[in-house]
Amino acid sequence: MVEVIWTKKALTQLERAIKYIQEEQGTVYAQIVLERILSATELLESIPEIGTVEPLLTHKKSTYRYLVVWSYKVIYRATPSKVVISRVFHTSRNPKNLKGI
Numbered sequence: 170m171v172e173v174i175w176t177k178k179a180l181t182q183l184e185r186a187i188k189y190i191q192e193e194q195g196t197v198y199a200q201i202v203l204e205r206i207l208s209a210t211e212l213l214e215s216i217p218e219i220g221t222v223e224p225l226l227t228h229k230k231s232t233y234r235y236l237v238v239w240s241y242k243v244i245y246r247a248t249p250s251k252v253v254i255s256r257v258f259h260t261s262r263n264p265k266n267l268k269g270i
Contacts, residue, residue, distance in 0.1 A: 210236070
């Protein structure tokens with residue numbers, strides 16, 4: 170098993186997303202989305218290669234992968250000892266913004 174680490178940026182993005190969902194669709198729905206995202210990222214502890222390679226980030230030294238949970242891409246990179254979650258990105262946003270990772 171590897172350790173899953175969230176970057177400050179990814180946590181901030183997750184918090185903003187959940188706050189937005191809560192304001193727009195209610196607390197119950199926001200809690201469901203949060204639980205699904207956290208459950209999906211927990212899978213990375215035992216299966217870090219489960220995500221799809223992110224084609225917009227193939228120019229990076231590390232291989233970035235993503236999981237899609239509801240309308241969110243959870244972008245991460247895996248090493249032999251850890252998984253670093255870099256971004257939580259709504260799929261309706263311009264994917265070119267990912268290049269800033």
